[in-house]
Amino acid sequence: MKLIKIDQQSWAAGIEKVKSDYRVFGPVKEKNDHEFKLLEQNEMPDVNCQNTRLSPKSIIYPQSQVMFTYSLDESKDDCRIMKEVENVKSPMAIIGVRPCDALAFPIVRRNFDSPEYQDTYWIKAYEATTFVGLACNSACGTCFCTSAGTGPFGEEGLDVLMIADGDDLYAKSITAKGESFIQAAGWTTEAESAVDSKIDELKTAAESSINSSVATDKIKNKTILELYDAPFWEEEAFACINCGTCTYVCPTCWCFDVQDETHGKSGIRMRNWDSCMFPLFTHHASGHNPRNVKYERLRQRFMHKLKYYVDKYDNGIQCVGCGRCIRLCPVNIDIRKICYKMNSFDAESCVCEATSS
């Protein structure tokens, strides 16, 4: 695939140009941290942002999303009829998606767009979006993308991959959507062929800057109950305060709760992100709660990402190694450590130890 060179001037001009065809989102620094925002006129995405505090998942899957409206007015014909809300109106482009966050979209898609069920809200937003990635030239200490199915120059989930080299950017279209985006931006200068080896060097340097890794290879061959009954969950969950931080900052956590809100005679049916860390998540109408204590909730999160998902889809783990949950967990629960415990857990030797002591 041909490589396009974008200098600073054509970068700014191109971003302004695509805003007439797309709603353009990009990382913007607000207060102390970067977040993905809809870019206003003359507002540029910050390509120097290491990564945003929250992942870009909310652009496709908002934290609160109205799905239906309804009326409770008996005098009207449409009383109690749920009317679907059209959420996506125009093409969107997300600029500066890091490869870890990009991989999260195909992972989440397995849940929202399966042969049995198609989530119209997620699918419409996803299909309307062009994902313009930005390769990472150096990693954070908490990054472990290379052991979570991608890498700092990973392309899965992206339509365009951009690579920064000093003040210059190089763009490679990966899909037809990406090709259209590059055309819309008016970026046409082909890079010299010598750039290829330079990019290979950047890629090698980026990969070697990752010093965190996790092994998950043995989890698949252990039985669910073996891991479920492992003795380390209570100890690892001691510090956990059961807040929703890890799940809300995670690019691959997809759970939601449906709520109706009525004001007078009109109402909305919406969905809101939910978290398996919350007791209410599994609270039955009977009053019974199958995950009544906090270690059961912590165990659920890691078992889902590293075991149930793996068994169900046979397509890697439900984690992209972005490290947000490690950086933002208020009590330092570290998924790398839990991975290690799960992967290296040997039920037989554990039973022996317990019996002999």
Add this chain to the structure above:
Amino acid sequence: MTEYTDKIKEIAKRVLTEGKVEMVIGFREGSVPMMNQPHYATSAESVDELVWDCNCGLNLANYITDKKGNIGIIAKGCDSRNIVTHVIENKIKRDQLYIIGVPCTGMIDHQKINAMFDQEILTVEESGDKITITGNGFSKTMSKQELLTENCAVCTHRNPIEYDELAGDLVEEQKDVDPYASVTKVESMSADEKWNYFEDLLSPCIRCYACRNACPLCYCPTCFVDESRPQWVGKSQDPTDVRTFHLLRAYHCAGRCTDCGACERVCPMGIKIREFTKKLNKDCLELYGWEAGLSLDERPPLDTFKTDDPDEFIK
């Protein structure tokens, strides 16, 4: 404060070996800089993981709520005040606890420090009253006082109130600090300015409830925002519901909050949550001369009645 670590280990080892307690709750070193993790030791061997330094800002009283058995707990000034509050509110019995008191010289603000540097911080080392922050290609040594969390910078109860044994000599309390400077500033605003100020303050909230869950005061079996039969508060990002959560939670902490700062420390979005609780702390001090958690023998002003109550709020 790193010198407390050895003494803490020694005491923890002794009380566990003597069978005085079944566990000692403290901190172990975290996997990323400035993030120590609450942890417990149950045997003389496991106390070696325990550490103490300026990254122990979470409130450990949060980990003893309704616990059975005898527990050792490491307590700095604010933790000890929340332990007192727990005892007063019948969440634990004083004689269940062996309190290892830590005279505190303040905890550093990991959010502020992370925001000071564009690059990732790799190590943060404490040496006396100096902190050295190092990353790829930079290293900076600063005075600890400049890096303290906002609540620690204005703390006037650094020494534990209630303890069985100390891990170090008592420290001098800070004088000439105004814990309520930012409250006074908000009080002087017009109604519109106040509205905009709090609107901006709460706008990043993602309703993860980390503030509530890190707070030792928030131990209700079912929080009002989690009530589902009937549901009291909406669950969306509607600003009315976000505000309702924060304001009601703050009022529920009135006369009980020790300004330990756990709510702010844990907020993934960096919200200054103490702006709410501090106003109520100031009112309690001005109206009733009350600061929470200073005595096991006095009832908090909002759960008792006195004929000479000022009633200023109702006149």
